[in-house]
Amino acid sequence: MTSAIPACDTEGVHALLERGRALATPVLRAAVGRLAAPMDTTAAYHFGWIDAEGRPTDGDSGKAVRPALALLSAEAAGAAPQTGVPGAVAVELVHNFSLLHDDLMDGDEQRRHRDTVWKVHGPAQAILVGDALFALANEVLLELGSAEAARATRRLTTATRKLIDGQAQDISFEHRERVTVEECLEMEGNKTGALLACASSIGAVLGGADDRTADALENYGYHLGLAFQAVDDLLGIWGDPEATGKQTWSDLRQRKKSLPVVAALAAGGPASERLARILAADAKSESETAGFDEEEFATRAALIEEAGGREWTSQEARRQHTTAIEALDRVDIPPAVRAQLTALADFVVVRKR
Template identity: 50%
Template sequence: MTDLDVTPAHRSAREVLSWSRAGVDPALRTAVDRLPESMRAIAGYHFGWWDEHGRPTGADAGKAIRPALVLLGAQAVGGTAQGALPAAVAVELVHNFSLLHDDVMDGDTTRRHRPTAWSVFGVNAAILAGDALLTLALDLLAGSGHPAAARSIRLLAEATQRLNDGQAADLSFEERTDVRLDECVRMAENKTAGLIGVACALGGLFGDGRPDQVEQLRQFGEHTGLAFQFADDVLGIWGDPEVTGKPVYSDLHNRKKSLPVVAALTSGTPAGRELDALYHTDGRLSGVELVRAAELIEASGARAWSQGRADDLLAQALVHLRSAEPAEGAERELGALARLAIHRDH
């Protein structure tokens, strides 16, 4: 048994994340070191390891919830976290591939409290770095030597295709005035829930779990992921920049058709109609207009609805987790991670 699998009992969710980050980071750095220098420089900057000149920094590298789900998923079915390390790194690479590309497509200039990679290195370089991370993820799984490697590659590739489809839908919503709420939910299922679901499934596979356990873990992750997106969209409007790493009203500034926004726009309420008129005016929204847009979303009931959906999905996720018949400690910690993902402002 390795140090990664020698863990104290009754850890908090944040302690689990620290454990995961400490265990995954060395393997992640080793993997990134295999990239061509041009890609490695951008990837290391994006991960917060160094600045644009290659000087070491102590920047925020993110919470690494997805790799933690992989490691705990393996332990949940009787496997080891160390044995699931290649899958955990692969999932983290795919997640960050998506972030590099999303920042370009959304025009975001801030992530994790520092300038985004594309705003420092340029659009084309950031896109290529994202491509490099995706390719590296699949290569890690292929070279893991685990009997479930081929199955894991297929699942991760499927989740990535869903992620891309969700991002395409998200971008198309910006050009449309008739986005339905069911379309928005499906977009979130593909863009966010799919990868979190596959993180849990890969943990089960690399832990040599039974097929039914792997499927229940995947369902736990899918429901947690969708709940996370509902909560994240609320934070994208009302979140503290210290929590989100982005400016206040970030999603409204970009006029994103997020879940609470679409819920408000399709609510049939006076507030929803006023928001529709405001959202489709020409030019940038002023500070006063951003405040008003947030007030209208809340007045329509969309904020409360989104928070309620997150809580309902979390409850469903925990039912699937129990159905996987996980080891007691892993069940407790997976549940704690799910709660933290949805209540990050607490």
């Protein structure tokens, strides 16, 4: 395949995602291959390269939005897309480190239609392989030995700290009865925005961009991340399990204080108040929602929608999408690359999985 992507419609976006996957995956696999046994196998299972019995699969290894962004980001700074590859790999490693640990902390049993690592290989492997992927991310960048790589690692480290802050906030919200919309947006900015911001600037940093350009690209990625997460929150309640690979009403089962819930609670009015009473009773009873039937969740989802939480979150995704695109105005980026970054932002808002 060639590395130049001409169009920027839906087909163009798929070509961008495919290019990111094609250039980053071999380097990612080589990096993961450096891990000592049995961590290499556990990691390969997590990435969907082998099944639980160790047989090769052509499994689903995610949307690969981050590698696509890292490559475009290099081009935004006038460098070749290949310049962004170590950045793409490092960001993917950090992303997957956080998935391994978050799934264990949250007790999530399924990801990408498969049992999570802690379910298959045990909690110790999930912790250890997560740690190893995090270390590997820094290694992949720092072994480049350049000043640009050190700057990129510093930005990645900052993003990782925010990612961890976001997970801490997310966990603390589950024990609280009320969370404000602002708190929820801050958490999502940390948990999703920061790493997408890093993905969107890391290629440019590796390509020698100045801080102003890198900051503008980070800003694009940050708001893209908030749009991404708003859509994720919608899919977490109303998504098609076939497409998302998660259970129906996934976020409601986990009592997540996601945007639609928080916005519905903040809206006021009869549906909002009824929802508040139901969730307060849930919190008091401390009972597991796992025993609820589908109808219980359907009722909650309907109340969230009636209170306006679904519509507000859809609008929020569009607002963040607009802010992301506007960030690109503040720097000089080749028009074709700008069109592709815009197309990728469009894709994030319309996706079904």
